[in-house]
Amino acid sequence: MHDSELVARALAGEREAFHALLERHSAALLATLLATLGNREDAREVFQDTWLRAHQHLGRLREPARVRAWLVTIALNLARARRRRHAAQELDPEAAGAPVEVGQDLERDEELVALRRHMSALPARQRQVLDLRVNHELGHAEIAAQLGITEEASRASFYQGLKRLREALARRARSPR
Amino acid sequence: MSAATSVACERVRERLARLHDGDLASLEEARDRGHLEACGACQAEEREHLRLLALLPRALTSGVEAEAARLAAELRRSLARAPSPRARRLPAPLVAAAVAAGLLLGLRLWLAPTGAGLPARPTPIELEPLLEHLPSWADVRAGLGQLSRWVS
Numbered sequence: 001m002h003d004s005e006l007v008a009r010a011l012a013g014e015r016e017a018f019h020a021l022l023e024r025h026s027a028a029l030l031a032t033l034l035a036t037l038g039n040r041e042d043a044r045e046v047f048q049d050t051w052l053r054a055h056q057h058l059g060r061l062r063e064p065a066r067v068r069a070w071l072v073t074i075a076l077n078l079a080r081a082r083r084r085r086h087a088a089q090e091l092d093p094e095a096a097g098a099p100v101e102v103g104q105d106l107e108r109d110e111e112l113v114a115l116r117r118h119m120s121a122l123p124a125r126q127r128q129v130l131d132l133r134v135n136h137e138l139g140h141a142e143i144a145a146q147l148g149i150t151e152e153a154s155r156a157s158f159y160q161g162l163k164r165l166r167e168a169l170a171r172r173a174r175s176p177r
Numbered sequence: 178m179s180a181a182t183s184v185a186c187e188r189v190r191e192r193l194a195r196l197h198d199g200d201l202a203s204l205e206e207a208r209d210r211g212h213l214e215a216c217g218a219c220q221a222e223e224r225e226h227l228r229l230l231a232l233l234p235r236a237l238t239s240g241v242e243a244e245a246a247r248l249a250a251e252l253r254r255s256l257a258r259a260p261s262p263r264a265r266r267l268p269a270p271l272v273a274a275a276v277a278a279g280l281l282l283g284l285r286l287w288l289a290p291t292g293a294g295l296p297a298r299p300t301p302i303e304l305e306p307l308l309e310h311l312p313s314w315a316d317v318r319a320g321l322g323q324l325s326r327w328v329s
Binding site for chain 1: 194195198200225226229230232233234235236237238239240241242244245246248249251252253255256257259261262263
């Protein structure tokens with residue numbers, strides 16, 4: 001079922017529809033928060049606040065088909081507020097995005113582990129742009145607005161990040177195991 | 178491989194990410210796609226690029242699914258006690274005030290001091306007499322004030 005239909009049903013009072021949105025978008029949202037905040041406890045709290053706000057303000061969502069982008073906006077705004085409170089500093093792209101701990105299910109797939117490791121070696125800005133573009137399918141204009149950069153900078157970070165990952169994976173494929 | 182082909186391969190491989198991101202002008206896109214159709218080595222590069230794009234979402238979220246599911250289950254329990262979300266509606270007093278303001282305006286126009294009412298057939302509009310018949314802002318504000326007291 002499409003997101004916009006789930007939103008409509010949730011607004012009509014179907015609790016299960018909101019739960020379905022929760023199931024569908026939780027992992028991607030949590031991954032983004034972990035990468036942004038670099039702290040598991042903070043990420044968990046912001047994750048929960050994000051969903052509580054989404055539940056409270058779902059009726060204000062103007063484009064139900066773009067619920068994921070809306071959730072990411074809420075999450076990143078809350079993450080920024082939290083970082084400002086904790087560190088009294090703006091979201092610093094070099095400080096943000098500490099590598100996320102690798103879970104057990106990932107360990108089973110060597111290539112994913114390698115990719116994850118290469119991603120954690122990317123500059124934080126490239127990692128953030130890759131996450132917002134690939135994970136949440138935001139356009140470069142939206143990414144630029146979220147991160148306070150230009151669209152060109154978003155594109156450049158995305159292409160540069162992809163290029164570095166491809167090169168790293170190609171080196172890995174060539175090297176003896 | 179000729180030198181020309183090599184340069185073309187380099188250009189196409191360099192721009193694969195832009196090509197699949199829809200960032201190339203249509204002529205450039207057609208040119209790169211034309212090359213890709215004919216060049217097996219670049220097709221292999223493209224396959225690798227697409228494979229990376231397919232792997233990335235998994236790489237970004239792997240390892241957090243179990244935790245996300247646990248947090249989602251906690252949220253579901255918390256939200257079970259909260260009222261369901263509702264579509265945003267204009268507050269009832271605001272709607273009532275807008276309707277009443279419209280009625281007041283209509284009534285004020287109809288009962289204009291000329292007593293002429295509306296003509297049976299439209300005649301060319303003269304703005305000045307019409308403006309004289311409009312209620313003053315003070316009247317409208319007073320009407321809205323009365324209405325809001327009535328609603329509350």
